[in-house]
Amino acid sequence: AMQEECPCIEAAVKNYISLQTAKATTGVGKTAGGVSQDTKSLLGCARLFLKALNALELPSAPEWGHLYPQEAEESGSDFMTRLGRYKVVRVLWQQCARAGQKPAKCLGRSVLEVVLPEVEKRIHQADAQQPAGAGCTDEQLGAFLDGFRETLDRSDGAVAAANSDRELVWCESQAAVIAAxxxxxxxxxxxxxxxxxxxxxxxxxxxxxxxxxxxxxxxxTVQFEELQD
Structure with a gap:
């Protein structure tokens, strides 16, 4: 169930920061977007991301359907399934608000997959001076968002193999994943x-x-003839 997913979004963000910090300090692996990051900039990006997420007010299902309409290659039933999933997410989001809890501390990956476009929209619409005030640049913030978004990829095969960070971000114990x-x-x-x-x-x-x-x-008995230029 969505409300029981582990880790929560905030914990996954912390895992992501740990992973990117390790890459930056050891030089092992490629940092998100190839952009230079340090602990200060990563924490700044994380604060902006979590602030935007926790402040998000989700619109009604009809409004959401208007904002994210049926795609050209999406069947009607798939669109209704997606809309139904959003309704569940919105209920959970409102439950967090009524309980005075932050969604990032209570909800997990499946919820973020639904609301991430709105979170990114809020971040991009914010004051242009916000990144500098948080200790990061626009480029670093963009790389942070791109890299964290990639960890949500659930596909198998070559794409998943190329994104080995996924397991280390959406886990309850990075040490356990590394040991495995x-x-x-x-x-x-x-x-x-x-x-x-x-x-x-x-x-x-x-x-x-x-x-x-x-x-x-x-x-x-195979013979090779000399190749002529």
């Missing part, structure tokens, strides 16, 4: 060694069998 990755690498290396040993054993057995029968391994 290390274990997977060790297991993969062990399997690779075992495959090589099996291949070597098979080669030895084949040569021994041929030697016992007085036969030899066939020689290649």
């Amino acid at each position: 990755r290390q274990q997977a690498r060790v297991a993969e290396a062990k399997e690779r060694v075992e495959r090589e040993v099996i291949a070597d054993d098979f080669g030895d057995q084949l040569r021994a069998a041929l030697a016992a029968s007085g036969e030899e391994l066939p020689k290649s």
Whole structure:
């Protein structure tokens, strides 16, 4: 359920800051957008993002449908499903407001996927001096938003493989994720060694069998002609 998702948005933002800080200080991995960041600028970007998110007042479902209408390649049923999902998000958002709680502390990834366009719109419509006041530049803020948005990608295959940050951002424990990755690498290396040993054993057995029968391994008859420029 959306209201039970972990980590919450704020925790994921903190994970993202930790990851980007590690990249910036160690030089391992590429920082978001290739833009130079430090802890101060990352924290500034995060404050602006969370401030805009928590201050967001979601419009009614009909208004939302007008702001984000059915797309050209979207079926009517898919559009209604998307609108229904928004209605659930809006109810949860209003529950947070009535309880005096911040949405970023109570809600998670599925909610952010829905409201992120409005959050970004609010940030871009804000005072142009806001980034400087928060200790970051427009370029750094843009890179922060782009990079964090990419971690929401749920697709599989090549796209997901290229975005290995996703697991480290939307997790309850970065240490646990890193440990699991290390274990997977060790297991993969062990399997690779075992495959090589099996291949070597098979080669030895084949040569021994041929030697016992007085036969030899066939020689290649393929000839290569010199390439002319």
